[in-house]
Amino acid sequence: MTLVLHDGLEHATLDAICESAGVSNRTFFNYFDSKEDAILGLTDSEITDDSVAEIMAAYPAADVVELTVRLMIGVINPSITSSKLLKSRMKIVKLHPHLLGRFALQIQRMHDQLTTAIRPMLAAAPGFADQSPEESELSADVILSLCSGAARAAVKEWTTTGNKAPIEAVEDRAIELVRNTVKRLK
Amino acid sequence: MTLVLHDGLEHATLDAICESAGVSNRTFFNYFDSKEDAILGLTDSEITDDSVAEIMAAYPAADVVELTVRLMIGVINPSITSSKLLKSRMKIVKLHPHLLGRFALQIQRMHDQLTTAIRPMLAAAPGFADQSPEESELSADVILSLCSGAARAAVKEWTTTGNKAPIEAVEDRAIELVRNTVKRLK
């Protein structure tokens, strides 16, 4: 963060970062998938059956959309909330908005995991129970895309307008964006 | 395509491709943004006011979703329909499904263009006319994500199940996916 804020995103080279951190180039990539991921603090978190169960327990009344959004934000949550670095991170993101795209990629990375995660819930959902497996998979893809768009928009709004509310508010905001848009689309 | 089909996606190096094509490495990147884009035949197409007007003239009754989907498919249309290479391309995509993600990136690349393109239509749409500019931008982001997900799903379905129908069917299918999902989400 220091190097990036001091030298700019492009001029802070990996070699400089690694030397400053006292590790080798190769070790860096053992912990982060890319330079940008490291800046955002994104690590390879996994969506397990446990995490799904946890969310479902915490929000018993959640439907597919709510569950999906909370899982997604849960994935990028640690990278946003990690306290001290927060302000620097927001400063950098404001300077380089394209970093926000990384959140979408992070989610795309676990697209498959999310597909299987929401599949059983989708099969049981009121509006989707009658679908064939093929149709259900297509629906899952579309819903995932819808939710990730809302999540990205919510995070973007949160980082660009200063963070008045805690992270839960971003979750709720993203869910609201989905609901709102669906309703307006009739 | 020949090299990729013969050596595999990873073993067909840029150097080999460039030598086979009789151009330099650097020239390659003057025409394609990446190796994968070249395989899919994706070039830097632009969404102009003209192309928007054209679609609107062709489909006078189209709403925001329909317009957006047709614009998106229009962007990746040439890379799908270009005749001869079609079968090879589908074979490769079936072997490396992650290439489909490139379509989403291609659309993300012109996210801003699409935002401004659908903005006026969104402001006039029945369900969205009352929104503030900020809310409208958020809605646009969510709708773009929703449509790109449906477009990608439709293309995926089209390439994996053999291409019975022409490209227009993919557009219609993607629109149907959006409508269907929105309706089921209530």
Add this chain to the structure above:
DNA sequence: TTGCATGAGTGCAAAGTTGCAATTGCGTAG
């Protein structure tokens, strides 16, 4: 004919990324 602007193509160097093989340190079974 000369000079110049333009655009396409190229070479080169630097940076990010990844697979593979080798090394190191450490705890544990024999």
Add this chain to the structure above:
DNA sequence: CTACGCAATTGCAACTTTGCACTCATGCAA
């Protein structure tokens, strides 16, 4: 004490991608 396995780290080479500077052919104006 030794040998072994395991995980973290590293070096190295190959590959993709990008910015910059250079050449060269073409065409056009003076």
